Every structure is written in C-alpha cells, then in structure tokens.
Amino acid sequence: MSFTExxxxxxxxxxxxQLADVGRSIARRHFRTPLAVERKGDxxxxxxxxxxxxxxxxxxxxxAFPAHAIRGEEFAxxxxxxxxxxxxxxxxxxxxxxxxxxxxxxxxxxxxxxxVLGVIEAAALGERWIxxxxxxxLFNGRPVRTSAxxxxxxxxxxxxxxxxxxxxxxRRFEALSARAALRRFGGDCYLYGMLAGGHCDLVIEVxxxxxxxxxxxxxxxxxGGRISDWRGVPLSTASDGRVVAAAxxxxxxxxxxxxxx
Numbered sequence: 001m002s003f004t005e006x007x008x009x010x011x012x013x014x015x016x017x018q019l020a021d022v023g024r025s026i027a028r029r030h031f032r033t034p035l036a037v038e039r040k041g042d043x044x045x046x047x048x049x050x051x052x053x054x055x056x057x058x059x060x061x062x063x064a065f066p067a068h069a070i071r072g073e074e075f076a077x078x079x080x081x082x083x084x085x086x087x088x089x090x091x092x093x094x095x096x097x098x099x100x101x102x103x104x105x106x107x108x109x110x111x112x113x114x115x116v117l118g119v120i121e122a123a124a125l126g127e128r129w130i131x132x133x134x135x136x137x138l139f140n141g142r143p144v145r146t147s148a149x150x151x152x153x154x155x156x157x158x159x160x161x162x163x164x165x166x167x168x169x170x171r172r173f174e175a176l177s178a179r180a181a182l183r184r185f186g187g188d189c190y191l192y193g194m195l196a197g198g199h200c201d202l203v204i205e206v207x208x209x210x211x212x213x214x215x216x217x218x219x220x221x222x223x224g225g226r227i228s229d230w231r232g233v234p235l236s237t238a239s240d241g242r243v244v245a246a247a248x249x250x251x252x253x254x255x256x257x258x259x260x261x
Contacts, residue, residue: 058070122190153181157200227244
C-alpha cells in the first residue's frame with residue numbers, strides 16, 4: 001500500500017500544512033526583532049523562535065497522531081512505530097537572526113524510515129513546497145518541475161557555504177563547480193525549493209542532519225529530481241550528512257561520479 005492509499009493520509013497531509021502554518025506565524029512574529037541568541041553544544045545558534053515553533057508542532061502532532069514518533073532538532077526524540085515526524089523549526093537560524101529571509105521550517109513524515117511527505121515552508125516569503133510520495137510537488141498549491149539540465153557545464157550550482165567542507169570535500173566541489181555555468185552560495189533549505197521549481201540545477205551540501213534533509217526528499221523527487229548522498233546511496237537517518245540534489249538523472253550521475261571519486 002502506498003502512503004496516499006493509507007487511511008491516515010488525508011489527515012497527515014492536513015496536519016503537515018497546519019504545522020507549516022504555525023511555523024510561518026511564529027517565525028514572522030519573531031523575524032527581524034531583537035532576539036537573544038544562545039549557542040548549543042555544537043556551536044550552532046538557537047533562539048526562542050526555534051523552540052517555540054517546535055514545541056507547538058510537537059503538541060499538535062501528539063494531539064492528532066498520539067501513536068506517531070517525533071524527532072526534532074531542539075528537543076529529545078519521543079515515541080516509536082511505523083510513522084515518525086521529523087522537524088526542523090527554523091532551518092537557517094543564522095539567516096533568521098541576521099534578518100536574511102531565506103530560512104524555513106522543515107516538516108517530514110517518515111513511514112518505516114522512508115520519507116513519504118515533506119514540507120519546506122519559507123515563512124518570510126510566504127512560499128511553501130509540499131512533496132508527497134507518488135504525487136507531483138506543489139509550490140503554493142501549483143505543480144512544479146525541475147529544469148531539464150543534463151550537463152554540468154550548463155548547470156547552476158548552489159551550496160549554502162564552503163566553510164563546512166573539509167579539504168577533500170572542498171577539492172571535489174571546486175573541481176565540479178568550476179565547470180558549471182554559474183556557482184552561487186547561501187540558502188539552506190530554500191535551495192531545494194529552488195531546485196524543485198527549476199531555478200537551479202544542482203545543490204551540494206555537507207554536514208547535514210536528518211532534520212535538514214528529510215523534508216527535501218519528497219519535494220525534490222516529486223518535482224522530477226534526484227537526491228542522495230555523495231555516493232549515490234538513498235538518504236536515511238544513518239546518512240553521513242553529505243547531500244547532492246540534481247534536476248535530472250543525467251546531471252545527478254555526473255555529480256555522483258565526481259563527488260564520490
């Protein structure tokens with residue numbers, strides 16, 4: 001049985017949109033206001049907005065689906081079972097705290113470890129992508145497709161930053177992106193929405209955690225793209241954090257051949 005045939009599908013889709021609405025409302029209320037910024041153990045920033053969004057989302061999931069597990073960025077995992085919600089209340093907190101609008105809330109639903117539903121909510125811009133296994137990706141309610149780019153030399157390549165690349169990763173990224181038509185930086189989760197909509201062709205990242213990429217998988221795949229780790233292995237909660245997303249199969253194969261060398 002596919003997820004769209006599951007009896008919980010309509011309610012899960014509705015809840016995912018409601019969670020995105022909450023993320024949008026709270027993020028907008030705090031965006032570009034004075035915020036105290038704390039540092040977590042790994043040095044990454046966190047604010048009251050991150051925690052408030054995830055707290056509300058968890059409460060809503062427990063009320064709608066008490067048997068579902070929840071895994072989020074800011075608080076401990078809870079529950080177990082067939083379905084798991086994976087939450088990143090504000091992906092791109094550094095952008096958020098500096099007033100840069102390309103941050104987002106990420107919401108994914110996993111069935112037996114496989115992401116079957118994903119939402120990228122760009123609150124400041126009022127933009128939302130929803131991907132679901134077996135259905136076309138929607139951008140603000142309308143279907144979108146990746147570009148038809150099949151060659152690195154014609155590709156627009158994005159990464160959020162090269163600061164997180166180690167020396168070997170940087171060499172591979174530099175070799176690949178030097179041949180591209182255009183290379184740009186910044187964007188976090190927003191990059192996967194741009195790729196789904198055909199505005200860029202390759203997204204290459206490192207040091208991501210499951211809450212950073214699970215929602216992007218249905219969004220990218222539902223728009224016709226490919227997404228995996230750098231070796232071409234499907235992403236999972238055990239992935240090493242290196243992610244490549246491409247507009248077409250041909251472009252993805254070219255990227256994998258260079259990144260995995």
